[in-house]
Amino acid sequence: MDESSLEAAFIPALHKPTALLPIAKHRTSILYLVETFPVTIVVGQTGSGKSTQIPQFLENAGWCTDGKVIGVTQPRRVAAITVAMRVAEEFGCEVGKEVGYSIRFEDATSSSTRIKFLTDGMLIREALVDPLLSRYSVIMVDEAHERSISSDILLGLLKKIRKKRPDLRIIISSATLQAEDFRSFFSGPKGEAAPDDTHIDDIASIISLEGRTYPIDILYLDSPAEDYLEKAVSTVFKIHENEPNGDVLVFLTGRDEIEQAVQAVSEWSTKLPPGSQSILPLPLYAGLSADQQMYVFEEAPENFRKVIFSTNISEASVTIDGIVYVVDSGFVKLRAYNPKTGIESLTATPVSKASAAQRAGRAGRTRPGKCFRLYTEEAYQSLPDANVPEIQRSNLAPFILQLKALGIDNVLRFDFLTSPPAELMTRALELLYSLGALDDYAKLTKPLGMRMAELAVEPMMAKTLLSASSFGCLSEILTIAAMTSLGGSVWIQHEGEKKKTESAKRKFSVEEGDHLTLLNVYQAFVTKGRREARFCHENLLNFRAMSQAVSIRAQLKRYLERFGIKVEESLASPSASTANKAEQIRRCLTAGYFAHAARMQPDGTFRNVSGTTVLHAHPSSILFNRKADWVIFHEVMETANKTFIRDITKINKEWLLEYAPEFYKTS
DNA sequence: GAGCACTGC
Numbered sequence: 001m002d003e004s005s006l007e008a009a010f011i012p013a014l015h016k017p018t019a020l021l022p023i024a025k026h027r028t029s030i031l032y033l034v035e036t037f038p039v040t041i042v043v044g045q046t047g048s049g050k051s052t053q054i055p056q057f058l059e060n061a062g063w064c065t066d067g068k069v070i071g072v073t074q075p076r077r078v079a080a081i082t083v084a085m086r087v088a089e090e091f092g093c094e095v096g097k098e099v100g101y102s103i104r105f106e107d108a109t110s111s112s113t114r115i116k117f118l119t120d121g122m123l124i125r126e127a128l129v130d131p132l133l134s135r136y137s138v139i140m141v142d143e144a145h146e147r148s149i150s151s152d153i154l155l156g157l158l159k160k161i162r163k164k165r166p167d168l169r170i171i172i173s174s175a176t177l178q179a180e181d182f183r184s185f186f187s188g189p190k191g192e193a194a195p196d197d198t199h200i201d202d203i204a205s206i207i208s209l210e211g212r213t214y215p216i217d218i219l220y221l222d223s224p225a226e227d228y229l230e231k232a233v234s235t236v237f238k239i240h241e242n243e244p245n246g247d248v249l250v251f252l253t254g255r256d257e258i259e260q261a262v263q264a265v266s267e268w269s270t271k272l273p274p275g276s277q278s279i280l281p282l283p284l285y286a287g288l289s290a291d292q293q294m295y296v297f298e299e300a301p302e303n304f305r306k307v308i309f310s311t312n313i314s315e316a317s318v319t320i321d322g323i324v325y326v327v328d329s330g331f332v333k334l335r336a337y338n339p340k341t342g343i344e345s346l347t348a349t350p351v352s353k354a355s356a357a358q359r360a361g362r363a364g365r366t367r368p369g370k371c372f373r374l375y376t377e378e379a380y381q382s383l384p385d386a387n388v389p390e391i392q393r394s395n396l397a398p399f400i401l402q403l404k405a406l407g408i409d410n411v412l413r414f415d416f417l418t419s420p421p422a423e424l425m426t427r428a429l430e431l432l433y434s435l436g437a438l439d440d441y442a443k444l445t446k447p448l449g450m451r452m453a454e455l456a457v458e459p460m461m462a463k464t465l466l467s468a469s470s471f472g473c474l475s476e477i478l479t480i481a482a483m484t485s486l487g488g489s490v491w492i493q494h495e496g497e498k499k500k501t502e503s504a505k506r507k508f509s510v511e512e513g514d515h516l517t518l519l520n521v522y523q524a525f526v527t528k529g530r531r532e533a534r535f536c537h538e539n540l541l542n543f544r545a546m547s548q549a550v551s552i553r554a555q556l557k558r559y560l561e562r563f564g565i566k567v568e569e570s571l572a573s574p575s576a577s578t579a580n581k582a583e584q585i586r587r588c589l590t591a592g593y594f595a596h597a598a599r600m601q602p603d604g605t606f607r608n609v610s611g612t613t614v615l616h617a618h619p620s621s622i623l624f625n626r627k628a629d630w631v632i633f634h635e636v637m638e639t640a641n642k643t644f645i646r647d648i649t650k651i652n653k654e655w656l657l658e659y660a661p662e663f664y665k666t667s
Numbered sequence: 668g669a670g671c672a673c674t675g676c
Contacts, residue, residue: 076675124675148673286672287671335671642669642670
């Protein structure tokens with residue numbers, strides 16, 4: 001056979017698939033770098049095997065002698081569990097033996113554990129007890145490019161620890177774009193120590209691993225879409241009509257949009273000619289129950305093309321097999337925090353290039369795929385490289401408290417990967433001061449501030465809990481703290497059954513507000529409902545959330561007992577007990593939430609104390625459309641149209657002056 | 668009279 005005939009038969013592929021190189025090929029170089037450099041930055045995509053293989057290479061190479069442990073942090077609990085399970089299997093041991101994991105409520109480790117997977121928040125907690133993290137020989141921070149607050153703070157701590165523990169080895173796993181940021185964070189800017197430019201960085205090095213993805217065609221719109229929701233739906237139709245088999249994943253921003261799109265597609269798909277392949281549209285967002293979420297993982301019935309309309313949950317947290325086409329709206333809902341008002345907002349924002357790449361990558365996991373971006377290539381070029389790190393757009397109070405508890409007094413000087421705006425710091429310090437966690441010199445108070453830092457709830461609730469004994473309602477406040485930390489997932493909402501949910505709620509409602517109502521729900525669950533799923537089902541309660549509340553409550557109780565605070569359990573429902581008990585609970589809540597006070601106006605809306613912000617009771621509140629005067633609330637959030645307050649309780653104005661005279665002395 | 672993306676101790 002001559003060469004020319006070969007050329008005639010084969011056409012070179014437009015895109016070459018990335019080589020399927022196993023990470024094993026890099027074993028020696030990784031070990032060399034970890035041996036030589038204090039900090040190693042590993043660049044590799046999902047699927048490169050870095051999280052599972054690198055810890056095993058290190059264990060094998062003797063990094064666990066003398067009882068030392070290799071710690072691998074993950075941003076999410078599920079990831080810590082699943083990676084630990086896979087590594088344990090490859091290692092040939094049970095989870096919890098040589099390979100284990102540690103997350104809130106679950107410690108699957110033992111004295112024989114050598115490779116330990118844990119959430120980054122958990123490792124920061126460990127530093128409270130063991131400030132130099134002396135048990136660990138190597139710490140690998142996985143998915144550091146996501147720039148969560150905890151992984152950012154962890155990196156700052158590790159940089160500090162490294163100076164006192166030169167033997168500690170740090171591995172940071174990152175996407176390509178951010179690798180250089182991490183390197184210069186640990187080594188200083190390139191050439192800083194060498195004016196002659198021949199300086200070889202002796203602190204941090206970067207290694208790249210090939211990922212295992214297939215090529216993906218990226219397609220842009222030639223002119224901007226007026227309505228990306230409409231465009232998303234019509235793009236799905238086009239894919240269905242023109243493209244070969246393969247499931248579709250559509251990225252939208254929220255529940256509303258997703259339900260609309262699912263509706264539109266299912267109406268349209270009934271008009272498909274009989275006999276042709278049909279479409280199965282499915283929603284996916286965090287608010288769905290576990291059962292409803294499971295549908296997206298099931299294979300579509302024969303002659304159906306699965307189309308999943310999803311929030312950002314599928315960008316990193318959830319992986320669905322069989323996706324060949326991705327439709328990217330180009331938007332995501334992001335949380336922001338306004339330090340001037342202390343109000344969080346949640347608004348649809350253009351995605352970053354990093355996010356867009358991650359979304360597109362979801363198409364190429366099993367075979368070559370296509371990504372339809374519902375924006376122009378020009379618009380893509382103007383997107384920011386990465387999202388603004390969480391630390392620059394969040395309420396920092398809980399983290400300042402943790403840093404202080406770790407002995408870092410001068411938080412303004414803390415070495416942040418990216419510094420938070422000064423206003424955010426000031427706001428957090430002011431709040432902590434007003435709660436009594438910090439003294440006039442911004443030092444952590446003892447025991448109050450120290451205990452607030454140790455409790456796994458946000459500062460205002462921590463203050464409430466630590467005040468509860470003196471109000472004689474600790475048992476009740478423990479329950480309320482657990483229930484509010486569920487973040488509104490107590491009730492199950494089925495589509496088109498809003499009325500049913502409302503009447504289910506009414507059964508437990510307490511006139512004074514949401515906190516006492518939540519207390520009522522919990523007490524009914526553990527007594528009448530015997531903590532069973534059936535009770536939840538009958539009352540439209542979220543069983544998973546209620547069980548979670550039981551665990552959180554138990555954990556908080558253990559903390560308090562460790563502080564020497566006695567918890568006297570009482571299971572009387574607030575309505576059945578004296579009115580005095582309910583009042584004590586409301587007073588106690590005021591002692592922690594005085595900064596979240598508002599007063600109802602004649603028009604039914606609320607104003608904050610300074611009168612500057614119009615607040616609306618969230619429709620999920622018992623006080624929605626009811627009359628009230630002064631209230632305190634757990635949470636405030638701004639959406640596109642309105643600013644809502646959630647978990648609201650009626651109080652007396654005098655209590656504010658009684659429990660926060662400093663805070664309210666001018667008003 | 669109307670709605671919150673995601674994660675964590």
